[in-house]
Amino acid sequence: MTYFTEAQAVKGKQSLMFENGPYIVSAASVTGSKEAEGPLGKLFDMTNEDDLFGAQTWEEAESTMQKEACVLALGKAHVKADEVRYLFGGDLLRQGIATSMGVEALQIPMFGLYGACSTSGEALALAGMSAAAGYGKYMLAVTSSHFGSAEKEFRFPLGYANQRPLSAHWTVTGSGAFVVRAAEAKMSGGRDISESAETPGRTDVSGSPEADEDVYRGSHVRIAGVTVGKIVDYGLKDSQNMGACMAPAAMDTIVQNFEDTGRSAEDYDHIITGDLGYVGQSILFDLVRGKGHDIRKKHLDCGMLIYDKEKQDTHAGGSGCGCAAVTLASFILPKLEKGEWERVLFVPTGALLSTVSFNEGASVPGIAHGIVLEHVPG
Amino acid sequence: MTYFTEAQAVKGKQSLMFENGPYIVSAASVTGSKEAEGPLGKLFDMTNEDDLFGAQTWEEAESTMQKEACVLALGKAHVKADEVRYLFGGDLLRQGIATSMGVEALQIPMFGLYGACSTSGEALALAGMSAAAGYGKYMLAVTSSHFGSAEKEFRFPLGYANQRPLSAHWTVTGSGAFVVRAAEAKMSGGRDISESAETPGRTDVSGSPEADEDVYRGSHVRIAGVTVGKIVDYGLKDSQNMGACMAPAAMDTIVQNFEDTGRSAEDYDHIITGDLGYVGQSILFDLVRGKGHDIRKKHLDCGMLIYDKEKQDTHAGGSGCGCAAVTLASFILPKLEKGEWERVLFVPTGALLSTVSFNEGASVPGIAHGIVLEHVPG
Numbered sequence: 001m002t003y004f005t006e007a008q009a010v011k012g013k014q015s016l017m018f019e020n021g022p023y024i025v026s027a028a029s030v031t032g033s034k035e036a037e038g039p040l041g042k043l044f045d046m047t048n049e050d051d052l053f054g055a056q057t058w059e060e061a062e063s064t065m066q067k068e069a070c071v072l073a074l075g076k077a078h079v080k081a082d083e084v085r086y087l088f089g090g091d092l093l094r095q096g097i098a099t100s101m102g103v104e105a106l107q108i109p110m111f112g113l114y115g116a117c118s119t120s121g122e123a124l125a126l127a128g129m130s131a132a133a134g135y136g137k138y139m140l141a142v143t144s145s146h147f148g149s150a151e152k153e154f155r156f157p158l159g160y161a162n163q164r165p166l167s168a169h170w171t172v173t174g175s176g177a178f179v180v181r182a183a184e185a186k187m188s189g190g191r192d193i194s195e196s197a198e199t200p201g202r203t204d205v206s207g208s209p210e211a212d213e214d215v216y217r218g219s220h221v222r223i224a225g226v227t228v229g230k231i232v233d234y235g236l237k238d239s240q241n242m243g244a245c246m247a248p249a250a251m252d253t254i255v256q257n258f259e260d261t262g263r264s265a266e267d268y269d270h271i272i273t274g275d276l277g278y279v280g281q282s283i284l285f286d287l288v289r290g291k292g293h294d295i296r297k298k299h300l301d302c303g304m305l306i307y308d309k310e311k312q313d314t315h316a317g318g319s320g321c322g323c324a325a326v327t328l329a330s331f332i333l334p335k336l337e338k339g340e341w342e343r344v345l346f347v348p349t350g351a352l353l354s355t356v357s358f359n360e361g362a363s364v365p366g367i368a369h370g371i372v373l374e375h376v377p378g
Numbered sequence: 379m380t381y382f383t384e385a386q387a388v389k390g391k392q393s394l395m396f397e398n399g400p401y402i403v404s405a406a407s408v409t410g411s412k413e414a415e416g417p418l419g420k421l422f423d424m425t426n427e428d429d430l431f432g433a434q435t436w437e438e439a440e441s442t443m444q445k446e447a448c449v450l451a452l453g454k455a456h457v458k459a460d461e462v463r464y465l466f467g468g469d470l471l472r473q474g475i476a477t478s479m480g481v482e483a484l485q486i487p488m489f490g491l492y493g494a495c496s497t498s499g500e501a502l503a504l505a506g507m508s509a510a511a512g513y514g515k516y517m518l519a520v521t522s523s524h525f526g527s528a529e530k531e532f533r534f535p536l537g538y539a540n541q542r543p544l545s546a547h548w549t550v551t552g553s554g555a556f557v558v559r560a561a562e563a564k565m566s567g568g569r570d571i572s573e574s575a576e577t578p579g580r581t582d583v584s585g586s587p588e589a590d591e592d593v594y595r596g597s598h599v600r601i602a603g604v605t606v607g608k609i610v611d612y613g614l615k616d617s618q619n620m621g622a623c624m625a626p627a628a629m630d631t632i633v634q635n636f637e638d639t640g641r642s643a644e645d646y647d648h649i650i651t652g653d654l655g656y657v658g659q660s661i662l663f664d665l666v667r668g669k670g671h672d673i674r675k676k677h678l679d680c681g682m683l684i685y686d687k688e689k690q691d692t693h694a695g696g697s698g699c700g701c702a703a704v705t706l707a708s709f710i711l712p713k714l715e716k717g718e719w720e721r722v723l724f725v726p727t728g729a730l731l732s733t734v735s736f737n738e739g740a741s742v743p744g745i746a747h748g749i750v751l752e753h754v755p756g
Contacts, residue, residue, distance in 0.1 A: 006560070007512030010463075014487045016513055057738050085388075086606055094472030094531075095732035096492040097740075100609060104743055109392045109606035111500055112730075112745075114474040114490040122489055126504065133511035134385030135394055153472075153734075182384075228464055228487035231478060352490075354473035356531075360435050362475075365482055367490075 009132065009225070012260025014253075017225035017372070020183040022131035022139075024124075024373075025219040026079075027329035028072035030065045032147065032173030035318075035326065038307045043330035044174075045072050051148065051173050058148030059098060062091065062175070065322075066102030066144045069177035073140070073329075077179040081106045084179070085136020088126045090119040091144045091321050092171075093153050094354075098144055102175075108140060116350030117246075117275050118229065119143045120325040121369030124178060124346075128223035128371070131182040138182075144175035145320025154239070154355060167241035167279050169319035172306060176325025180223065221336045224343070225372040227257040231352065233365035239351070239358050243280025243303075243316050246349040249366030250276060251287035253347055257370045258293060265295045269341040272332060273368070274324035274348030275303035277317030302327035302348075324348040332373070339375045346371040387510065387603070390638025392631075395603035395750070398561040400509035400517075402502075402751075403597040404457075405707035406450035408443045410525065410551030413696075413704065416685045421708035422552075423450050429526065429551050436526030437476060440469065440553070443700075444480030444522045447555035451518070451707075455557040459484045462557070463514020466504045468497040469522045469699050470549075471531050472732075476522055480553075486518060494728030495624075495653050496607065497521045498703040499747030502556060502724075506601035506749070509560040516560075522553035523698025532617070532733060545619035545657050547697035550684060554703025558601065599714045602721070603750040605635040609730065611743035617729070617736050621658025621681075621694050624727040627744030628654060629665035631725055635748045636671060643673045647719040650710060651746070652702035652726035653681035655695030680705035680726075702726040710751070717753045724749040 009016040029044045036047035046068060053064040066089070074081060087106065090113035091098040099112060115122040123141035131139050148158055150171035156162045232249040239245075250273050258264055265271065276284055281301055288295050302324045303317035328346060335341045349368040358364070387394040407422045414425035424446060431442040444467070452459060465484065468491035469476040477490060493500040501519035509517050526536055528549035534540045610627040617623075628651050636642055643649065654662055659679055666673050680702045681695035706724060713719045727746040736742070 006514060010512070010514060013460075059734055059738065090492065092473070093732065094734065095470070095494065095730070097730070097732045097735045100730040100743060100745075101735065101740060104609045104611055107608050109608045110745070111504065111606070112492040114468065114492045116473065126489065129508065129511065129513060133507065133513075135388060135507060135511075136384060228489070230485050230487045231482040233482055352473070352475070352478040354471065354475045356437055356472065357475045357479065360437060362479060365478060367478075367488070 015260035026077035029326035029329040062098040062146035063102035065175035069175040073177035088123040089142040118350030121348035125226040142177040143321035145322035170314035171320040172323040174322030174326040176329040224374040227370035242351040243277040245364040246366035247283035249368040253368040275319035393638035404455035407704035407707040440476040440524035441480035443553035447553040451555035466501040496728030499726035503604040520555040521699035523700035548692035549698040550701040552700035552704040554707040602752040605748035620729040621655040623742040624744035625661035627746040631746040653697035
């Protein structure tokens with residue numbers, strides 16, 4: 001007798017493809033000054049001139065960015081904090097302190113995450129999984145990084161003015177937040193987005209249904225599925241060349257997504273990694289080709305999109321939990337919303353190291369989580 | 379029109395109570411020497427005399443404990459690593475490095491977590507939620523802490539032989555791992571555990587059904603529900619008195635569980651916090667009484683259970699991600715398995731601080747996640 005049945009979402013070894021995937025109903029991006037001067041600068045919701053956001057320390061500034069990103073995303077969706085069932089968030093700092101201090105004021109039950117620069121993928125995966133399972137109507141995913149706090153955490157305080165090799169990344173000062181809404185449970189067909197979606201049996205919903213009518217119709221972007229990454233270690237030890245450290249993980253997740261879903265690069269408008277940068281990209285192309293796929297025409301990288309290679313001295317490109325998050329919020333989601341792109345594989349990539357592991361001579365393995373984002377017409 | 383329906387699991391503000399909750403089909407505990415000498419010493423699956431587990435550094439030792447705990451738990455359940463859909467793990471170290479290095483060899487798609495000493499609750503909550511949603515048959519939850527690595531991370535290297543105040547905790551050297559199995563989807567009644575549960579549509583299951591017959595019948599402990607915690611900050615700043623910092627969060631989650639489920643202390647055989655210790659316990663009792671509940675007769679604390687107060691000089695009690703995890707694996711689950719206890723509210727508690735946040739004068743907020751564990755007869 002076989003009693004156990006997995007969700008119809010379960011595909012292949014590592015992926016879930018939701019039958020009725022949740023929507024990203026709003027997103028917000030908050031960044032620092034260097035990002036504001038970059039190619040995506042005009043697309044960000046909020047930027048700050050001195051990168052301190054009114055705070056006294058880099059850590060506090062990062063927390064402020066997270067809170068502002070969450071408040072902005074909630075405001076755009078006209079969702080109150082107490083309507084959000086669970087928050088999934090993380091950052092690069094030790095003990096995830098930017099997140100703890102950042103989201104504390106929202107008082108949303110929360111799961112703290114750590115996946116290095118892949119955390120935005122991890123947070124969206126878990127928010128999507130929870131919403132698709134019906135564990136609540138709204139979930140919130142948020143991640144951040146800050147150049148000042150990251151240099152202090154991983155390298156040297158900014159005042160040291162240390163030299164950086166050309167393979168090094170520039171940590172993005174930024175935070176991206178995303179409100180994920182469960183799709184309605186039972187629709188016989190046609191238009192998928194409910195115009196007035198009340199939550200039965202909830203005690204914490206304070207918004208009026210009338211107000212909902214105006215705001216819930218906006219989104220046409222759905223989390224169609226996820227490919228959860230595993231740790232991939234090619235033995236590299238150079239923490240100043242994180243693109244090389246993360247490229248194998250990106251390859252692994254992208255190829256696994258193809259295998260699990262029966263798709264190839266042709267099925268995506270774009271495959272967008274988090275922060276491989278210029279060095280990592282060329283390695284990724286080689287590794288993926290070794291597996292019999294060619295993604296060169298489809299590939300974009302948030303770390304390459306966010307800064308101007310010629311004018312901004314950022315070496316290999318941008319990185320950090322905030323890099324993929326603000327690029328998704330400001331650049332990728334609007335293209336999907338408008339239908340310019342119909343399906344994207346978003347693959348934030350993380351390098352799993354700490355100063356202690358580096359000093360003890362450990363290698364720097366990578367991890368990458370794939371999020372399948374689709375435009376829903378209507 | 380109301381299309382959206384939440385899962386029937388959704389209860390109140392923060393809780394999920396699964397209709398068909400997943401089972402904890404095995405658990406393993408690996409600890410150091412001090413824990414081996416304590417009251418629970420004989421119950422642990424593996425202990426080590428020099429706390430290094432054959433490694434060269436405390437961090438590597440902690441990773442080794444995690445790996446051993448995972449391998450032991452998988453072995454007990456006769457489940458292969460590639461049968462596990464997703465792993466949820468975390469530890470106390472910066473950038474969760476003990477987990478990254480510890481579980482790497484298992485090659486299970488993984489979610490890295492950080493919830494300080496509440497992480498075992500966070501991992502079990504997410505593993506339970508994922509299994510209950512049908513996202514895979516097996517999930518693995520693992521957490522660890524190590525006295526040596528934690529002192530180095532948060533306080534001073536052991537060689538400094540620094541003095542500790544009486545309110546300080548002793549970080550447990552230990553790791554606990556838990557294999558969570560989804561309940562079968564459709565049973566009309568009677569015995570809930572399938573004897574031969576094959577996984578349809580999976581490509582990565584290599585065990586034979588015949589072997590399954592022998593091993594899947596063991597468990598009588600179910601994750602009946604979860605109460606996801608929020609960050610609770612009473613403004614305390616003393617990182618050497620973490621019991622006081624975490625007690626408000628424990629109160630908040632316990633009282634929320636009562637509110638969400640309509641239960642009281644009488645409905646649980648025990649309410650077991652993670653590592654409040656002697657100081658935190660008395661504060662918890664006061665705070666809970668202030669909310670109109672009395673849990674004094676039902677309360678246990680893993681940090682108080684794991685060491686001998688008279689003979690082992692551990693001041694306020696044990697703490698760390700490993701404390702609640704190994705106590706659950708070695709002491710609590712067997713009582714539930716045998717039916718000595720029928721329902722327990724397991725509430726690992728975490729103090730959200732880093733050396734940076736402490737040095738910058740930030741407060742130490744707490745978080746606690748509640749896991750409802752039930753004995754299933756049959």
